[in-house]
Amino acid sequence: MGRTLVKVKYVITCDRKFNVLRRAAIAFEDGIITYVGPEDKTPFSKQYFDEILVEEDGVAIPGLINAHTHAAMNLFRGVCDDLPLKEWLEKEIWPLEAKLSSEDLFYGNLAAFLEMLSTGITTFADFYYFKELIDALKIIPLRAIATVAFLDLVPDGEVYWRRFNELQKYFELADSVEGGLVKVALGPHAIYTCSRELLEKIAEVSEKYMLPVHMHVSETVDEIKFAREKFGKTVVEYLDEIGILNERMIAAHCIHLNEDEIRILGDRRVNCVHCPSSNLKLADGIMPVSRLLKANVNVCLGTDGAASANSLNLFNEMRNTILLQRGISLNPTFPNAREALLMATRNGAKALGLEETVGSIEVGKKADIVLLDGGSPRLLPEHNLVSNIVYSCTPADVLYTIVNGKVLYCRGKFSNINTDSILKIFSERALKLLSG
Ligand SMILES: [Zn+2]
Structure with missing residues (x-):
């Protein structure tokens, strides 16, 4: 799966202290988070990573x-x-x-x-x-x-x-x-x-x-x-x-x-x-x-x-x-x-009995992470980001959905999935159920 570094404007960790980090980075290796903290204190060199995602306006929240x-x-x-x-x-x-x-x-x-x-x-x-x-x-x-x-x-x-x-x-x-x-x-x-x-x-x-x-x-x-x-x-x-x-x-x-x-x-x-x-x-x-x-x-x-x-x-x-x-x-x-x-x-x-596994962005937990578009009109201004996420954000503001360290969804596209054919068959089958 390799090593990935994500650089964003904010990380809302949802950890026990509800830490919100600005200009932060999240590193994960083989699906497990290895670093969450200030971008300039990342303890790895660039060469260490197989993939680096930089989202200047990104807001990371737990999946x-x-x-x-x-x-x-x-x-x-x-x-x-x-x-x-x-x-x-x-x-x-x-x-x-x-x-x-x-x-x-x-x-x-x-x-x-x-x-x-x-x-x-x-x-x-x-x-x-x-x-x-x-x-x-x-x-x-x-x-x-x-x-x-x-x-x-x-x-x-x-x-x-x-x-x-x-x-x-x-x-x-x-x-x-x-x-x-x-x-x-x-x-x-x-x-x-x-x-x-x-x-x-x-x-x-x-x-x-x-x-x-x-x-x-x-x-x-x-x-x-x-x-x-x-x-x-x-x-x-x-x-x-x-x-x-x-x-x-x-x-x-x-x-x-x-x-x-x-x-x-x-x-x-x-x-x-x-x-x-x-x-x-x-x-x-x-x-x-x-x-x-x-x-x-x-x-x-x-x-x-x-x-x-x-x-x-x-x-x-x-x-x-x-x-x-x-x-x-x-x-x-x-x-x-x-x-x-x-x-x-x-x-x-x-x-769900997954407290040790997911639910927050913390070292040792699985890299299940969502990146929101902090540049979206619905997430601005930044008086209170959490309030924006709950009261104003829509799924249109989801940039990335990462499960177990894998990007499964990015900017409206699903990785390695033939979405058109799935949805076509799904839709035809659903209609047939009602007509039969
Ligand atoms: Zn039910």
């Missing part, structure tokens, strides 16, 4: 982390924009999913990866079809959490139980992507699609192999009613009783929560993934982010799938996060832009 998505659902973007979640899922999405072929999913994934790279996303936690995700990651190598989905309260639900005997196969598939880019998570879909026995088994297996558990939690009012009627409890109380809530839990949505539930989520060190665009568009509600943060919950951000949120764009989600909290709390001081950027980087890394 953004999309902690909850369903990548191949890009196939269904715009299919049914105006339905409640239950109807959307049961009447529209599940019948379409029954028609999906492996090829459809493969191209759906590739299209989503192209979109994510163009919006500065380097890592994502996927919750969909495992094998086709892996096949696509071999073509476009982003960093990913691949989720083994489980749901048994559906027709043929018993087939998912067999997956516990096939875990080795999933580990091998994840390892078949080069560079250690893929980790496995267990994914109970939700409390209304999984039996208690299934959730208990998942908690046990997660403990045994130290695997993250990726789950939809307290997403809709219907789900709250379901828990109340079926178990006489709130969703979080029910999950806590099962023993599945801990620091390995990646809980997507977490919208409808009372104070007790928020306290439990904090005590159990659960990671909550805020997907504001999806939640608003499906009219699900608003996650109480401020209250969760105050209860020491690790809050991170996700785009959800393109079928529900339509766009895999974490700049939108950072901005929406702040604006929504201010709208519901009437408090203009918390959370702020810095906290939103951390949710999209450091907090996301922690949620």
Whole structure:
């Protein structure tokens, strides 16, 4: 992979001290960061590097982390924009999913990866079809959490139980992507699609192999009613009783929560993934982010799938996060832009169990880096760069997306990828699904 030096105007490290460096350089070798600091103190000669990227106006930030998505659902973007979640899922999405072929999913994934790279996303936690995700990651190598989905309260639900005997196969598939880019998570879909026995088994297996558990939690009012009627409890109380809530839990949505539930989520060190665009568009509600943060919950951000949120764009989600909290709390001081950027980087890394690997630009971490165009009208003037990134920046300001030390996207072009043919096949397959 070689040695690369990146010279930029600013590095926003998102490290523990939130250091912002001016006229700085980042060096990395074989995908691992070896230097971050002032440009004139770089401890290597020019000849040492195979590649030197100089961006006079560049602003380096850690690669953004999309902690909850369903990548191949890009196939269904715009299919049914105006339905409640239950109807959307049961009447529209599940019948379409029954028609999906492996090829459809493969191209759906590739299209989503192209979109994510163009919006500065380097890592994502996927919750969909495992094998086709892996096949696509071999073509476009982003960093990913691949989720083994489980749901048994559906027709043929018993087939998912067999997956516990096939875990080795999933580990091998994840390892078949080069560079250690893929980790496995267990994914109970939700409390209304999984039996208690299934959730208990998942908690046990997660403990045994130290695997993250990726789950939809307290997403809709219907789900709250379901828990109340079926178990006489709130969703979080029910999950806590099962023993599945801990620091390995990646809980997507977490919208409808009372104070007790928020306290439990904090005590159990659960990671909550805020997907504001999806939640608003499906009219699900608003996650109480401020209250969760105050209860020491690790809050991170996700785009959800393109079928529900339509766009895999974490700049939108950072901005929406702040604006929504201010709208519901009437408090203009918390959370702020810095906290939103951390949710999209450091907090996301922690949620996915990748805290030591990515989420900040620091020596020893993987070189997952995004370079923004600091000369863009949206990033000027430089009174407050972080504020510009959260409130004003768009994916059009992404110059480079670097994953594991490799430039995968640069100025609108994808490295070594035949984008035109991928998107043509993807688009044709998506249209065919709807017409058949
Ligand atoms: Zn989801």
